[in-house]
Amino acid sequence: GKTLTIALQIKRLFQAGVVQRVLFLCDRIELAKQAKEDTFDDCLNEYPSVLLTGGKRSKEGQVVVGTLPTIQGQIGPGGFSSGYFDLVITDECHRSIYSKYRDLLTHFDAIHIGLTATPNPGKYEYVNDLERRLIRNTYLFFDCWDPLTEAGEPTFCYGILDGIRDGYLADYDIYIAKTRITTQGINWEGEDYRPSDLERFITVEDRNKLMVKEFVAVEKARGGEHPRKTIVFAITKKHADQLTRFFNAEYPEFAGRYAEAI
DSSP, X not given: OHHHHHHHHHHHHHHTXXXXXXXXXXXXXXXXXXXXXXXXXXXXXXXXXXXXXXXOXXXXXXXXEEEHHHHHTTBSTTSBOTTSOSEEEEXXXXXXXXXXXXXXXXXXXXXXXXXXXXXXXXXXXXXXXXXXXXXXXXXXXXXXXXXXXXXXXXXXXXXXHHXXXXXXXXXXXXXXXXXXXXXXXXXXXXXXXXXXXXXXXXXXXXXXXXXXXXXXXHHHXXXXXXOOOOOOOOSSHHHHHHHHHHHHHHOGGGTTOSOOOO
């Protein structure tokens, strides 16, 4: 949805003569490919685009779609000058991207637009003070920070409830399953760990196993001819591998092929 929306805006800017060259930045190769092949090649077929990943170099195309590491390696002498692009769009522009690739974003003297499906405008609890500072810096960079309320104010925001109300998204029900450790944290070997520390600094296998069993019980109660396709979000690769093992143990009839860590 974000990519399609920005593609239509790019087209308008091209038609109005406001911009001539556009850079679309992604943090992963797969996202860059999807943006070019699934959206830009269709919606912006009048304006040639080029995909730069894995260190590839090219100055062809009015729209350059590239991964952050690839483009970062091509700024400066012999590469993209600060004024080469008229418009720079950063996909998934949340705190981690701004923190690691700040110099890349500030290199380009262009119109900057940031896209994200997971903003934290300041209304929700921060994991730590570092997250708070990075979010603030990201909003400041895109000129969306309100110093009076000390909160982010996106230029444009279309929330999930708007999509449901307008008929673009299906409604949903929330099932809340909490363990004591999930809500209160844990003391281990004399050290206190907060709920936000779970899977980042400490792993409690019994907690994760219990949550998987709860999911399986609720799914079976819902009925159906076969298990539903499900996305489970993990904190780390190790956490994902652990959950995969627990899910496959719950469904032995699939011979270890029920769940897969990605």
